[in-house]
Amino acid sequence: MTTYKGGCDHVHVHAEGEPIDNHECHCNVCKNVTGQHTTHVAFYKYGDVTVDHPELVARQPFNADNPGGPLELCTCTECGSPLMLDDKEKRIRVAVPNVMGYDDAAFPNADYHAFYDDSKGYEKPSDGRPVYEGLRPDFTWPAPA
Incomplete structure (x- = not known):
């Protein structure tokens, strides 16, 4: 099983296996938190x-x-380093590889674009990956842990 390691010098984060969802996020919350145009989530x-x-x-x-x-x-x-996003409902935990201390180059590439909105004023991504207005249509939230 693959382990992806992130975190900082004080707190080490381990993500076991492959993500259940892996996307390039275009949402305004990610933009505000990371300062990035899009964010690999x-x-x-x-x-x-x-x-x-x-x-x-x-x-x-x-x-x-x-x-x-x-x-x-x-x-x-x-x-103060960002470590992860934690879901209070205990369904998911989220890694942002290039912000949370992971080796971004070793992390699997995002499968699709999420939360793209034509009104944001930039071109729709054309890199061959699917583009959705939300999460991919077949995504199902896991049951709480």
């Missing part, structure tokens, strides 16, 4: 992502416009 089943020092993990709402939403951005209390 990988969803894992909740139990497939672990941290070695949970006592060093700080949590804050991922979406500032929906602070009660299910996703929390986890950062290191020592250095």
Whole structure:
């Protein structure tokens, strides 16, 4: 089984196996949090992502416009590095390889484009990967862990 390692010098994050969803995200929340035009995002089943020092993990709402939403951005209390997104409903944990300390080149490429919207003022991606207005139509949220 493949293990992808991320995190920082203080908190090590391990993602076991392949993501259950792996996309290039165009949503405004990812843009606001990462400062990137698009963001490579990988969803894992909740139990497939672990941290070695949970006592060093700080949590804050991922979406500032929906602070009660299910996703929390986890950062290191020592250095402030982003570690993962954690789902309060315990369905998924999320890795953003180029932001969360993973070897981005070793991580599997995104399978599709998610949350693309014509009104955002930039061209629709034309790299051959499918483009959707949300998550891929066949994506099913896993049951809580």
